[in-house]
Amino acid sequence: MKVVLCSFIHVESTGTRAKAIPIRRAQHVNITDSSDDTTIRKDKTQLNTGQKNLTWQWDRNYYTGAVFGGTNPIVISDGDASFSRTFVIVQDSAPGPEVEVLETTSRVNRAYAKRWGYDYLRMTGIALGTRATFNRPYLLHSLLENNDKEEGEGSSTNDDTSNNSEEESGSIGCDQKYDTVMFLHSSAIITDLDYDVLKLLSQNKMLASGISSEILHHNSSPVFVLKEQNTDVQIWDMNHPFTQNVSDVWIEKSESNLANNEIDSQRLLVDIIKEEISDGKDNLLDTIPKLYIDGLQGTLIKQDNVYSQIDETDLPKMMPVIQNIADYVCYRFYPQCEVV
Numbered sequence: 001m002k003v004v005l006c007s008f009i010h011v012e013s014t015g016t017r018a019k020a021i022p023i024r025r026a027q028h029v030n031i032t033d034s035s036d037d038t039t040i041r042k043d044k045t046q047l048n049t050g051q052k053n054l055t056w057q058w059d060r061n062y063y064t065g066a067v068f069g070g071t072n073p074i075v076i077s078d079g080d081a082s083f084s085r086t087f088v089i090v091q092d093s094a095p096g097p098e099v100e101v102l103e104t105t106s107r108v109n110r111a112y113a114k115r116w117g118y119d120y121l122r123m124t125g126i127a128l129g130t131r132a133t134f135n136r137p138y139l140l141h142s143l144l145e146n147n148d149k150e151e152g153e154g155s156s157t158n159d160d161t162s163n164n165s166e167e168e169s170g171s172i173g174c175d176q177k178y179d180t181v182m183f184l185h186s187s188a189i190i191t192d193l194d195y196d197v198l199k200l201l202s203q204n205k206m207l208a209s210g211i212s213s214e215i216l217h218h219n220s221s222p223v224f225v226l227k228e229q230n231t232d233v234q235i236w237d238m239n240h241p242f243t244q245n246v247s248d249v250w251i252e253k254s255e256s257n258l259a260n261n262e263i264d265s266q267r268l269l270v271d272i273i274k275e276e277i278s279d280g281k282d283n284l285l286d287t288i289p290k291l292y293i294d295g296l297q298g299t300l301i302k303q304d305n306v307y308s309q310i311d312e313t314d315l316p317k318m319m320p321v322i323q324n325i326a327d328y329v330c331y332r333f334y335p336q337c338e339v340v
Helices: 095-116 132-148 168-176 243-258 265-278 312-332
Strands: 027-034 039-041 046-048 054-061 073-079 082-085 087-093 118-125 179-184 208-209 209-216 219-228 233-238 286-289
Touching: 054 095, 082 179, 087 095, 095 118, 095 312, 132 179, 132 265, 209 233, 243 265
Parallel strands: 087 118, 087 179, 208 286
Antiparallel strands: 027 054, 039 046, 054 118, 073 082, 179 233, 208 233, 209 219
16 A cells, blocks of 8 residues: 555544635644555655554644735745745654643644644654654655655545535645655644744755754864754755655665664664765754753753653653643743634
8 A cells, every 4th residue: 555645534624715715724634544554655765664553633724825924835034045935843653651742742833833824743653663763754755755746646636615525635635745844752842932943944954953063173084073962853854955865764774773672763864964974965954053952941942852752651750841831832822722
């Protein structure tokens, strides 16, 4: 079976699109994909997920009219140049206790996405192997594949805008291609709803994250050193010439390390980027200031970095902290959290 990211098996949505004015009102869409053996095929990469149950929940927030902070697509100023971006914020979690964490954080992040007119995707499940750490390379791969599809491929062409049928919702999902994607950990909360996170990624960079590169000289030879602050916060330029190659290598390395519990996908990504920089591609990274993403002290994004895998016994320690942060942000920016 071939996975199409926005293939809908079950859909629940609210809102409509006006027929005369091409506006997409915010929708919350649930898609559950239950499959025993799934394969994504690309020219260079064949991805055998073997996943049993993935649940996709979409918020569609793109508007053609004015919204807080921008238009559709969002127009970004970078020096003297201006360029547009279509943007989706993505969070994922493993089934079980981590879902409770994501339920709390996603409320705020969905409110942020709606405030700025960005789309939001939440995926629950395990896409590769037996650990959720490999969900992110799978998601990046899937979003890139979705961008490669011909218009209308795998989607409905139903033009009925009077209801929220499964076909209509599916058409909206499959037709949307994203040139920028932001990944957040399940425990991450965007705490400043007034700040546009797209400012963190320059036009010519592949990735904005807590990874920084530095060139040191040893015996007159350049040595590339990567410093990691928070690799869980990532903003990818999907159209950057090296994104597809990095994604392919990330998937291949992930698949070859599924049984190695000492390896996580973030470590693999850092190693891949280090190799790319060593090959002379030293313009790949935008470093997000540590102040912005410094764990629970971050001024823009707060995240509990203590727990890499969340167990039931972690919830009594985690949830009061995360809930308090979420409640404070919702109170500060009231009523933003009430309208998602």
